[in-house]
Amino acid sequence: MKYIIILGDGMSDEPLQELGNKTPMECADTPTMDMLSKVSEIGLAHTIPKGMGPGSDVANLSVLGYDPSVYYSGRSPLEALSIGVDLKDTDVALRCNLVTLSMDDGPYEEKEMIDHSSGEISTEEAAQLVEAVRTAFETEEYKFYVGTSYRHLLVWDKGQVVELAQPHDILGRRIKDYLPADKKLREMMEKSYDILMHHPINTERIKNGQNPANSLWFWGAGTRPQLTSFEEKTGKRGAMISAVDLLKGIAVGAGMMNIIVEGANGRLDTNYEGKAEAAVNALTKDGYDFVYVHVEAPDEMGHQGSLERKIKSIELLDKRLIKPILEGLQKSGEEFRMMILPDHPTPIRIRTHSSEPVPYLLYDSTRPEKHTWDYNEKDSAASGNVIEKGHMAINKLLEI
Known part of the structure; x- marks a missing residue:
């Protein structure tokens, strides 16, 4: 059978x-x-x-x-397995979405969650954007890994399983009530907007009428399964x-x-x-x-x-x-x-x-x-x- x-x-x-x-x-x-x-x-x-x-x-x-x-034990650790990341017992894995936030001139926290998948961005485009934020933020404590389409990974050495909002749960809402309490995670998300919004990949996407992948969004924290x-x-x-x-x-x-x-x-x-x-x-x-x-x-x-x-x-x-x-x-x-x-x-x-x-x-x-x-x-x-x-x-x- x-x-x-x-x-x-x-x-x-x-x-x-x-x-x-x-x-x-x-x-x-x-x-x-x-x-x-x-x-x-x-x-x-x-x-x-x-x-x-x-x-x-x-x-x-x-x-x-x-x-x-x-x-x-969390979503992101399972995704880490799929892309060959061998988590230590002390690691915390987080899903790192490339999302589309509203493109107004106001402060980051006042922006709206437009699209949790950045128009289902291709993995090839996304890889270049992840490389840009990796160059800006990666340290021995925080490591970035490319996944598939809009779905990527952050591994936080000796991190904490913090409460984080799922981006697909807050579509159409302002993000200020859903930002991480952890200062470093919030700082990386906020600074990523300035890096990604003006990246050539997103300039071209906007020109073609596609949603730009203009911010990181962390969620799904967990430990090794x-x-x-x-x-x-x-x-x-x-x-x-x-x-x-x-x-x-x-x-x-x-x-x-x-x-x-x-x-x-x-x-x-x-x-x-x-x-x-x-x-x-x-x-x-x-x-x-x-x-x-x-x-x-x-x-x-x-x-x-x-x-x-x-x-x-x-x-x-x-x-x-x-x-x-x-x-x-x-x-x-x-x-x-x-x-x-x-x-x-x-x-x-x-x-x-x-x-x-x-x-x-x-x-x-x-x-x-x-x-x-x-x-x-x-x-x-x-x-x-x-x-x-x-x-x-x-x-x-x-x-x-």
Whole structure:
């Protein structure tokens, strides 16, 4: 038996008036998921433990079977693993976003958070901007590392796990109430605006009508994680397919193989077909028992508040990823169990994550069920199936 999780990050949502009180999942044209829902178990999974924030770090650890209340030590340390940074026990890692703040002439603290991703800036452009702030700020105490797109890393030697605001939680707000209490972190953020605002990369981006990456924003502080091996926990040899450093870092910590797919970029135009092919090959040719395929686009569209593009991202997930994976596994003759779910909701209305339970779909190629429901938030709730502890969902998939 082979096993696969297909995760549409932030895919679930709330009923919206402009959609006739339906959700994007209900309105999206998803013939493959519609077909699967008729022969699968559906239900709700609580991926965010009570008292913890609804971050992708917490939620994806949960979906992979790691109880966040036991294993979570911060987001940035997981991302550090993905880019090969070996943290000391005394290090504190911080996510270092390149964000877009308003370009008015007022003081830094009065600026507004316009875009947490700087228009999904390319890694190539971002690397030059990180180099500029590294030249200005790096010391033996503070080290900068390039990640992917707008997502980068600061390692603070003998640092503190300080409380920091997530930039995607404060979109459209003035930043003065969300700046770090730590003077050095705040100073680097403020001075970065002057360095980055006039950098040639941003001058060109503004000229082309793109959001400039004009400030650093630190968040997600944490210490070195200690994850049990996925194979040791489950008896399954696992692989991860994702464009996002966080997921790659979880895979490194869990001893899973990271499968790199050319053109996979965490955006709406990611290489869906490449991910599908890689997943099928991993399970049917390369000896893996389990594959986790992560797609970032629905979450990004939710943060952008783009209803049309969020619906589109769900449709692309269905047509260009789930369908070819399903067909490839069926053609191979392998028996398999497939789970489809989000990690958390990213509602269009609030443009950030929420803690509501997420809809899941569980298909077994050897034991197809017969139902009339569709795969969405409403029908999943009506099914009566509930996974109260999200980290147990994988046990349901693996039947352990």
